[in-house]
Structure formats: structure tokens, C-alpha cells
Amino acid sequence: MLNNYNSEDKVLLSVDCIIFGFDNEGLKILLIKRGFEPEKGKWSLMGGFLKKDESLNKAAIRVLNFYTGLQDIYMEQFYAYSEVDRDPVERTISVAYYALINIENHNAELIKNYEAQWFSISKMPKLIFDHNEMVSHAMRRLRYRTSTKPVGFELLPEKFTMRQLLELYEAILDKKLDKRNFISKINSLDILVKLNEKDMLSSRKGSYLYKFDKEKYDAKLLNHFVLNL
Amino acid sequence: MLNNYNSEDKVLLSVDCIIFGFDNEGLKILLIKRGFEPEKGKWSLMGGFLKKDESLNKAAIRVLNFYTGLQDIYMEQFYAYSEVDRDPVERTISVAYYALINIENHNAELIKNYEAQWFSISKMPKLIFDHNEMVSHAMRRLRYRTSTKPVGFELLPEKFTMRQLLELYEAILDKKLDKRNFISKINSLDILVKLNEKDMLSSRKGSYLYKFDKEKYDAKLLNHFVLNL
DNA sequence: TTAATTAGTGTAGAATGAATACTTATTAGT
DNA sequence: ACTAATAAGTATTCATTCTACACTAATTAA
Numbered sequence: 365m366l367n368n369y370n371s372e373d374k375v376l377l378s379v380d381c382i383i384f385g386f387d388n389e390g391l392k393i394l395l396i397k398r399g400f401e402p403e404k405g406k407w408s409l410m411g412g413f414l415k416k417d418e419s420l421n422k423a424a425i426r427v428l429n430f431y432t433g434l435q436d437i438y439m440e441q442f443y444a445y446s447e448v449d450r451d452p453v454e455r456t457i458s459v460a461y462y463a464l465i466n467i468e469n470h471n472a473e474l475i476k477n478y479e480a481q482w483f484s485i486s487k488m489p490k491l492i493f494d495h496n497e498m499v500s501h502a503m504r505r506l507r508y509r510t511s512t513k514p515v516g517f518e519l520l521p522e523k524f525t526m527r528q529l530l531e532l533y534e535a536i537l538d539k540k541l542d543k544r545n546f547i548s549k550i551n552s553l554d555i556l557v558k559l560n561e562k563d564m565l566s567s568r569k570g571s572y573l574y575k576f577d578k579e580k581y582d583a584k585l586l587n588h589f590v591l592n593l
Numbered sequence: 594m595l596n597n598y599n600s601e602d603k604v605l606l607s608v609d610c611i612i613f614g615f616d617n618e619g620l621k622i623l624l625i626k627r628g629f630e631p632e633k634g635k636w637s638l639m640g641g642f643l644k645k646d647e648s649l650n651k652a653a654i655r656v657l658n659f660y661t662g663l664q665d666i667y668m669e670q671f672y673a674y675s676e677v678d679r680d681p682v683e684r685t686i687s688v689a690y691y692a693l694i695n696i697e698n699h700n701a702e703l704i705k706n707y708e709a710q711w712f713s714i715s716k717m718p719k720l721i722f723d724h725n726e727m728v729s730h731a732m733r734r735l736r737y738r739t740s741t742k743p744v745g746f747e748l749l750p751e752k753f754t755m756r757q758l759l760e761l762y763e764a765i766l767d768k769k770l771d772k773r774n775f776i777s778k779i780n781s782l783d784i785l786v787k788l789n790e791k792d793m794l795s796s797r798k799g800s801y802l803y804k805f806d807k808e809k810y811d812a813k814l815l816n817h818f819v820l821n822l
Numbered sequence: 823t824t825a826a827t828t829a830g831t832g833t834a835g836a837a838t839g840a841a842t843a844c845t846t847a848t849t850a851g852t
Numbered sequence: 853a854c855t856a857a858t859a860a861g862t863a864t865t866c867a868t869t870c871t872a873c874a875c876t877a878a879t880t881a882a
Contacts (some may be wrong), residue, residue, distance in 0.1 A: 366630050368683045372642040374603035377686060401595050413601040416684055420675040444688050446649040446674050454597045455645055457606060459673050527829085544831070545871070550867095567828040568879040590819065592870075734859075756860085769849095774840065796859040797848040821839070 376456040379424040380411040380495065381439060382543040383501040385467040385482060386519040388528075392467065392536035393499065394475070395491070396431055402453055403492040403519040407501070410480065411458065424461040431478050434470055439463040442505050443498075450494050462502040464518035465502075485535075485558060510536055512588040514555055517581050525563050526550075543593055549591060555581045601728040605685040606655040609724065610668060611731040612661075614711060615748040618755075619663050620694065620764035621711040623704070624720070624730060625660055626657040631682055632721040638728070639709065640687065651688040662697050663699055668692040671734050672727075679723050691731040693747035714764075730813055739765055741817040743784055752802040755779075761822060778820065784791055784810045 384396040398408040412427035414420060424439050439461035446457045467482065475481070483489065485503070490496065509515060515530055515536065519546065530546050557577050562570035595622065612623040627637040631678070641656035643649060657793065668690035674687045686723050696711065704710070712718065738744060745758055759775050779785065787804050791799035 366682050369642065369685070371604060371780055372605055373645045375606050375643065375645065376598060376601055377604055387760070413598065413790060414604065414675070414686070416604065416679060418601040419677060420673055420686065441673060444670060446643070447690075448648060456598070457649065459675075525829090527668050542872075544827095544873085547830085548832095549870090564879090568881085569607060569827075569829050569877070570879070571829055590821070592819070626855095693849070694837085771841080771861090776861085778839090793848085797850080798860050799848070799859075800860055 370398065371451045374456060377378075377414040377420075378411050378458045378489075379414060379420055379427055380430075380458050380460045381424055382409060382460060382462040382497060382499055383428070383434075383437075384462065384464045386464075386532050386535065387467045387482075389484060390531075391485045393485055393488060394432065394480050395451075396478075396545050398492060399479075401536040406492050408492045408494045409460075410489050413456075414459075416451055418460075419423050424459075427462075432475055435467070437463050437465060443501060444509060445498065447492055447494065452493075455460075458498075460498045460502065462505065464506075464515065465490045466519060466521065468521055469498070486560045491549075506538055510593070514553065514576075514581055514584050517576045517578070521557060523561070523563075523575050525571040525573060527566065527571060529574070536591060546593065548552050549593065553584065553589070553591070556585055604650075607640050607685050607814055608649055609686045609687050609689045609727060610653055610657045610660075610795055611638060611639040611689060611691040611728055612657070612663075612666075612701075613691065613693045613731075613748070615693075615761050615764065616696045616711075618694060618713060619760075620714045622714055622717060623709050623719075624712055625707075625709045627721060628708075634793045635721050636712075636718045638689075640667040640726045643688075646795065647689075649688050653688075661699075661704055661707050663694070666692050666694060672730060672735060674727065675724055675806060676723070678691075681722075687727075689727045691734065693735075693744065693750060695750065697750055701817075707789070708751045714818065733779065736766055739821050739822070741781065743805075743813050746807075752788060752790070752792075752804050754795065754800040754802060756795065757802060758803070766822060772796065775822065782818070784813055 381419065385394065395407045396410050397404050398404055405536040409428055410431040412423065413435065414423045416530045418426070421442060425437065428434050428437055428439070440463065441459060441461050444457060444459045448455065450456065488499065491499070510533060514531055519532055520528055526547055529541060529550065530541060534541055556574045557579055559573045559575060561573045563573055603702065614621045614623065614764065622641070625639050627633055627635050639656055639660040641659065643652045647655070649670060654666065657663050657666055657668070669692065670688060670690050673686060673688045677684065679685070720728070739762060745761055748755055748761055755776055758779065759770060759772060762775065763770055784806055785803045788802045788804060788805045790802045792802055793799040
């Protein structure tokens with residue numbers, strides 16, 4: 365029985381985290397100004413190297429926490445990038461993760477301390493290496509995700525209006541949706557609770573607030589559906 | 594400007610290939626008897642280590658060729674497995690790929706020389722490490738794929754009957770489909786050409802042979818659809 | 823009181839999906 | 853030559869879902 369696979373090449377393995385958020389300005393992504401060479405000072409995804417004694421999932425969580433202080437964020441792995449010259453310094457394979465989080469809950473203070481910054485998807489700067497490609501793949505994945513799983517619990521405040529939910533979906537799918545059809549499709553998913561409370565900020569009439577029914581929402585997360593928006 | 598990221602851990606990175614095939618006995622998967630320790634002689638996916646100067650895609654192609662002689666097989670990356678103790682010998686992260694191929698075209702001779710063997714999905718042996726988990730994830734991916742992209746070109750002979758196509762889908766989805774509805778749904782995709790030729794082996798009456806319209810098929814590969822079977 | 827703003831709601835027609843059975847072509851066997 | 857056996861092949865109805873589309877309601881600021 366062997367103790368090791370001698371003579372095989374070893375490589376650096378990193379994780380990169382794509383964190384989506386949403387607020388009344390639209391869909392955003394969390395970036396950092398890279399603190400070390402090469403490309404120091406350029407905008408970048410939050411990334412770091414895998415350590416010998418941790419899984420990729422753990423590494424992704426650790427890296428995100430390091431840059432933002434964020435805890436307990438569930439990220440989903442989506443692709444390993446391995447072009448030989450993707451990192452000019454040294455051969456590095458990077459496994460990309462993405463997650464959705466609520467901007468307001470996740471305290472601007474922490475993010476400020478850590479120098480991470482939210483950017484509108486549409487105004488994202490050029491990023492280092494192949495990070496722009498990662499983001500666009502993650503966007504594609506997120507778009508796709510809306511058609512099989514509910515989205516929103518992670519991105520909206522606890523109480524939200526139908527309009528906010530509609531605008532979230534429009535931001536993700538990057539297209540206008542018909543309000544009436546949208547509402548009836550969302551209602552047919554049966555994951556919302558209509559509250560006896562109105563948001564009076566956005567209109568004279570005021571619009572009802574909703575929240576997600578956590579249990580039903582989580583159930584739908586497991587047993588996919590098909591939603592055609 | 595740095596020349597390297599010193600002090601970061603390096604790890605072994607491998608690829609594992611899940612090759613699906615189909616014949617009149619059903620859906621199959623290609624396995625090898627592992628030729629080295631540990632677990633020598635046990636059944637395993639075809640795998641190998643990433644070299645410093647190749648991408649993961651290239652490594653997957655190289656590994657598959659090494660074990661089977663197969664060339665020009667397009668494989669799709671689907672997940673990186675990274676549990677710390679997944680390989681008992683040494684820390685190894687493995688990136689899994691899958692592909693669909695035509696059993697008949699890909700010459701039994703080569704496969705014999707190389708000791709790879711087809712197994713029915715339903716009679717698959719216990720595999721080493723986390724390979725069974727990889728296979729079941731790949732199956733899930735394949736199942737899912739049938740609802741957004743055409744499947745079959747890669748798995749069926751050039752000319753095939755509706756029944757064969759139906760049985761392929763039944764094998765992948767692991768459920769009975771209604772023949773009449775299946776045919777009309779497949780026809781609505783507009784990717785088949787009905788030939789003026791019958792297969793007389795499976796019935797007295799004989800059943801028409803079809804082939805895929807390569808151009809339309811490839812177009813559908815790019816622009817997903819939704820197919821509810 | 824009026825004007826302005828956004829919320830909120832319904833329907834008809836079209837398209838798609840699901841469920842269901844009988845006829846046809848052919849050959850093997852008698 | 854006839855019959856039996858086998859799988860192929862084909863249509864329709866009903867239910868559901870999707871799409872397109874426009875007016876009324878509630879409220880407050882002026």
C-alpha cells in the first residue's frame with residue numbers, strides 16, 4: 365500500500381467567491397481591491413488558496429469570512445477554471461463559488477472595514493485574471509436557477525413588496541416581466557405570506573408587504589419546479 | 594511583482610471520467626479495474642492526475658485516451674470533489690467529467706485491450722473512494738440535461754428506430770414514457786429525419802429508421818429548450 | 823376638489839400537456 | 853393459403869397553462 369503518489373505534479377488550488385446582493389438600485393456584486401501583487405489595487409473577486417486540511421467548501425467559507433466578516437453563508441460551487449496561464453504568477457486552478465445575500469442584513473460596517481465594495485452588475489469594473497468570465501458564468505447560473513428554484517429569500521429584506529420581488533427577477537433575468545402574469549405565477553408557487561401591513565414609501569396607495577413562508581420556500585429549494593417567466 | 598505564491602499549500606489534482614453509453618441492453622457506464630495500489634484490482638472510474646502544463650479539459654481527454662484509446666470525446670466538467678480524506682493515500686482533489694458515447698462506434702477491441710469494461714448502470718459494482726457518488730451526480734446531471742438539450746446523437750447508432758430512442762430516454766430518466774406522447778414531443782423538436790428504410794429485426798411489421806439532422810440538433814444544443822417528458 | 827401616482831386585479835383565446843385504443847403491416851407457423 | 857402473433861403507427865379530447873392585454877382603486881399632495 366502506498367503512502368503517497370510520488371512524482372505527480374502538485375498545483376495551487378484556489379477558490380473565488382461571487383457574492384450577489386440586491387437593493388433598490390438593482391443587482392450587485394461584492395468585490396475587493398486586491399491587496400497584493402500582482403495586480404495590487406485592481407478589482408477582484410474574493411479569493412484564496414485551499415489549505416491541505418480543508419475541503420473546497422470550507423475554503424470558500426473561510427475566504428469569504430476573511431474578506432467580509434460574513435458568516436454562515438451557503439455558497440454553491442459551480443466551475444473549476446484551469447487554463448494554464450490564467451494566473452500570470454504561478455499555475456493556479458481556481459474553483460468558483462457563488463452565493464446570494466441580503467445587502468442590508470449584512471452590515472455595511474463590516475464590509476467597509478474589510479474594503480469589500482458592492483458594484484452594480486451593469487457597472488462592474490474590469491477584474492483581474494479570468495474573474496469577469498467567472499462572473500458572467502455565475503450570472504448565467506443564477507438566471508437559470510430562477511427557473512427551477514425560488515430566489516429572493518436570500519436577497520430581499522424580510523418584508524418586501526411585490527414590486528421589489530418583480531424588480532429582483534427583472535434584474536436577474538435582465539428583461540421586463542408582465543406584472544400581472546408575474547404575480548399569478550409567483551402566487552402559484554405558494555411560498556409567500558401576504559401581511560396586513562403596507563409600505564407607504566413607494567406610492568400614495570401603499571403596497572402590501574409580503575414575507576416568505578420559510579418552510580414552503582425550503583421545501584421548494586429541494587424539490588425543483590419549472591417556472592417560465 | 595511576484596514570481597510565485599510561496600508558502601501556500603499545493604495539492605494533487607486529478608480528473609475522473611464518467612463515460613455513458615447505450616445499447617440494446619440499456620444505459621451503461623465504462624469502468625476500469627484499477628491497476629495500482631491502493632485498491633488495486635477494484636473497479637474504478639478512469640482517472641489520472643493533472644499535469645502542470647495542461648488544463649483540466651486536456652487532462653480529462655488525455656486520461657480517457659490513455660485508458661480506452663478514445664479520441665475526440667467532448668466531456669463536460671461537472672463538479673470538484675474535495676473532502677479531505679476522499680483518497681486515503683494522499684490529499685487529492687478530483688474534478689469529475691462526464692460524456693456520452695456510442696458503444697458500437699467506439700470499438701470493443703480498443704476497450705478490450707485497455708481493460709475498460711461496460712457495466713449496466715443498474716448492475717454497477719461498488720467503486721473505489723467516492724466514485725459511486727460521482728456517478729450518481731453525473732446521472733442526475735444527465736437526467737436534467739434531457740429536459741434542456743437533445744440527447745441521443747452521441748449514444749445511438751447513426752440510424753435508429755423510435756423505439757430505441759424511447760428506450761434511451763426511459764433508461765436515462767428511469768421511468769416508463771407513453772409512446773404516443775413521446776413521439777409527438779420528439780417530433781416537435783424537429784431534429785429527426787425519417788428515412789425510407791425499415792429495421793425488420795424487432796418486429797414483423799418493421800419500424801422506420803430515423804437519423805438526427807445534425808445541423809438542427811447542434812443548433813438545439815446551443816439554444817436550450819424545455820422538454821417535459 | 824382635483825390631479826397625480828402606483829397598486830391591484832381578470833379574462834379570453836392560444837398553446838401545450840396528459841390520457842387514452844384501435845388499426846396496420848408483416849411473417850412464422852400450421 | 854390462412855391464421856395468429858407481434859410490434860408499429862397513428863388522433864382526439866379534455867384539462868391545464870401561458871400570453872396578451874387595460875381598467876379601477878386607494879391615497880395624498882397641491
